[in-house]
Amino acid sequence: MITTVVGSFPKVAEAGFGTTIISAISRWQRKELPDAGLERVFQDITKAVMAEYEKAGLDLLADAQIRWEDLVTPLAKQLDGFEINGLERWCDNNVYYRRPILRKAPARRGPILAEEYRAAKACTSKPMKAVLPGPYTFVQMCEDRYYKNPARFMRKIAELLRDEAAALVEAGAPLVQFDEPALGFGKPPLKGVLEALAIATKGLKVPTALYLYFGHLNGLLSPLQKAPVDLIGVDVVSDPKAMGAVTKTRWTKQLALGCVDARNTKLESVTELHALFDVVTKRVPSDRLSVNPSCGLEFLPYEQAVQKVNRLVEAVQTYKRG
Numbered sequence: 001m002i003t004t005v006v007g008s009f010p011k012v013a014e015a016g017f018g019t020t021i022i023s024a025i026s027r028w029q030r031k032e033l034p035d036a037g038l039e040r041v042f043q044d045i046t047k048a049v050m051a052e053y054e055k056a057g058l059d060l061l062a063d064a065q066i067r068w069e070d071l072v073t074p075l076a077k078q079l080d081g082f083e084i085n086g087l088e089r090w091c092d093n094n095v096y097y098r099r100p101i102l103r104k105a106p107a108r109r110g111p112i113l114a115e116e117y118r119a120a121k122a123c124t125s126k127p128m129k130a131v132l133p134g135p136y137t138f139v140q141m142c143e144d145r146y147y148k149n150p151a152r153f154m155r156k157i158a159e160l161l162r163d164e165a166a167a168l169v170e171a172g173a174p175l176v177q178f179d180e181p182a183l184g185f186g187k188p189p190l191k192g193v194l195e196a197l198a199i200a201t202k203g204l205k206v207p208t209a210l211y212l213y214f215g216h217l218n219g220l221l222s223p224l225q226k227a228p229v230d231l232i233g234v235d236v237v238s239d240p241k242a243m244g245a246v247t248k249t250r251w252t253k254q255l256a257l258g259c260v261d262a263r264n265t266k267l268e269s270v271t272e273l274h275a276l277f278d279v280v281t282k283r284v285p286s287d288r289l290s291v292n293p294s295c296g297l298e299f300l301p302y303e304q305a306v307q308k309v310n311r312l313v314e315a316v317q318t319y320k321r322g
Helices: 021-029 035-056 114-121 135-140 150-170 190-201 242-248 270-280 302-321
Strands: 079-089 096-108 130-133 176-179 208-212 231-235 254-260 289-293
Touching: 021 035, 035 114, 035 302, 096 150, 114 150, 130 135, 130 150, 135 150, 135 190, 150 176, 150 190, 176 190, 208 254, 231 242, 231 289, 242 270, 254 270, 254 302, 270 289, 270 302, 289 302
Parallel strands: 130 176, 176 208, 208 231, 231 254, 254 289
Antiparallel strands: 079 096
């Protein structure tokens, strides 16, 4: 059983580091902090989060997305064809992101996240996966004024994501994770989603993962066993019916169980996590199982996020000894 995280970690870190990303960005915007100073803040907090992960004993890390405003902006603002517009609500959360608008055919000028990945990887001796938005969620979070055709737009974004994923693999990523929270809302065009994922993962020489969180599964788990990925991440916290769906699905993929609530400060007990493991391991062998928070940890205060990671690892380590 592997312990990991979904991606993001809280950007507010005053308790541990005497500063915050938010205050540093504000100073930078007021020209009170130079570019190099802001970059040092990013690097220092990323390094500190990697140290927290290592101290906790996580098996597979992610880079904490300290520089990320949201799931799509880090890519969209570096691609030709997009402008970043007004605020929109992010899924069903009380946070907002700036919606990218596609004005012309999108194009990638070169690697976008590889340097950032390498900088974070240099802070740890543990393996660290790469995290990208999935093509369906990317398209859903944007406004298309060029193609005016969601299927064409999604296929093109999938091509660009594949190129970015390949650059991250070249940078050393042992696994590439595609986040698709938008699949939990409405009725996604599953055939088109699977086609786009096939494009995004084509030719990658490392395992790939598809992560679902927020929203509801709406019968998706069984058809997603056909997805061209090696692992599927499922949030069993947000959707009360998710655990039932997990146990009823005939799993051909590895499973990443999102079992620690990343949107609630209440700390789960080891006993209740063991109870979940008991249920799931009857369907998925422990050597094909990962466990992680339900989604990114950015919604929590820093100290609570650290506690959640520690509790997750504690539960797995004591379960292994059981």
